[in-house]
Amino acid sequence: MIAVIAVIVLPIAIAAFLLPLPEQAKQSKALKAPVISKANDHFVLNPAGLQKIVFIHYKKGYAKPPWANGGKKETQCYDFLGKWVKWKELPVNYVIDPDNPYGLSEEFVSDAIYKAAEEWDAHTSAELFGSYTIDYESSWDSDAPDGRNELLFGDYPEEGVIAVTVVWGYFYGKPSERKIIEFDILFDTDFVWGDASVDPNVMDLQNIATHELGHGIGLDDLYDTVCSEETMYGYSDYGETKKRTLEAGDITGLQILYGG
């Protein structure tokens, strides 16, 4: 269960410079808010209060994160953010910021993310994900929750990181009091994003969004290669689309949390 680390909120200095964008990115408009503070600098258990868990999704070939020890359910190909930790108020609405340096249209970005959310919805009787709104002024607020489940592009200052999801909630204490209250998802602009079913040289937005939204509803990463076909497997690469559709372990984990 504890394959992730809970952390207390600590203010982190914002980097005052932009890292270089990929060549293709330089040809289009610059991001408005691409400078991202690293979200996993401090890990402190905070059993009494509000928790933050940071999931870092690495490109294939990068080292397993130090906190990824593997839960006991991992060989069954599902694991949880924390015991009894899930959304208690449904549906979960979300905010999409389509701003990106690749010239991807608002329609493409929102459609990819919507399909990712609906893939989870399709396998549970719960109305898990609701509607989304578009907001070009979203921000990566990994220091404190702001009541909005935001998905946006930005430059995360660590090599090999494809995406980062921060989940906020109450993860300890009485089971009845445990709940997720917010997630925020960042797609790292170190990679070129798009539709890998059309161009295998891009990082597939729908593919990664499906994985990250899995964290948003309470599922943990899997690092056992037995589970490499699952949406919640912890690595991805350019051209990958297999995480767009849930596998047996993903569905089992989903249905334990939200019903079949």
Ligand SMILES: [Zn+2]
């Ligand atoms: Zn992950």
